[in-house]
Amino acid sequence: MRRDSRLSGVLHVLLHMAEVEGPVTSEFLATVMQTNPVVVRRIMAGLRDHGYVRSEKGHGGGWTIACDFRAVTLRDVYQALGAPALFAMGNRTEAPGCLVEQAVNAAMDDAFCEAETLLLAQLGRVTLAALSADFHARVAARGGHFSLETAHAV
Template identity: 75%
Template sequence: MKRDSRLSGVLHVLLHMAEHDGPVTSEVLAKAMETNPVVIRRVMAGLREQGYVRSEKGHGGGWTLACDLSRVTLRDVYTALGCPSLLAIGNRTESPGCLVEQAVNAALDQAFNDAEALLLARLGEVTLAMLSADFHKRMVARGGRHDLEHVHAV
């Protein structure tokens, strides 16, 4: 089953942008994320609508952060992505009249709802600034510096 990694990818892009002085093009972000610039532009457009990023056209243009990292939570970004499904498992629905299926689905629905509520609450506790601080701690420990155009090069 394919996992939806959009949230992780968008958080990745936002943190790279936070480390970059000036606008970053969709092409540079796409290269770092090993995807197509069109995918980056589509995702960034949704974040722009929420006020998290802005775009500048023309030579020297690109995407920049438009938010305070300490005020944006992982849940905020998740919501900006359209609230993709959090769980990859679901209920069987082939026999809706089956009382066993109804009992199983009722129990699973409650467990899924509880798990999603817990996960959403946790996402609401973590800010982009907290992720950035963790990144900086790791970068200092490694003794490196951030270079978006080469950070993912092998």
């Protein structure tokens, strides 16, 4: 079963973008995300619509951070992506006639709702600034050197 990794990928590129001055191209971000630049532009459009990034066309253009990392949570980014389904599991049928399946669905629905509430609350507690601080602590623990150009060498 394929997982939706857009949130993880977008958080990844946002942290990379925060490390550079000036715009970063969709082509470069596609390399970081190991995908196509068109996919990057589609994903980043949602972030742009929420004011988290901005884009400039033409020579020297690309994507730049447009928000305060201290004010944006992982939940905010998740919502900017269109709030994709958090879980791959679900009920076999949504409106079963079988009483057994109705009981199963009720129990599963309660569990999914509770898990989703907890997950979204946790995502709402973590800011992009906290992710960035964790990244910088990891860089410092490895000797303090990080190169965006070599981090994702192809």
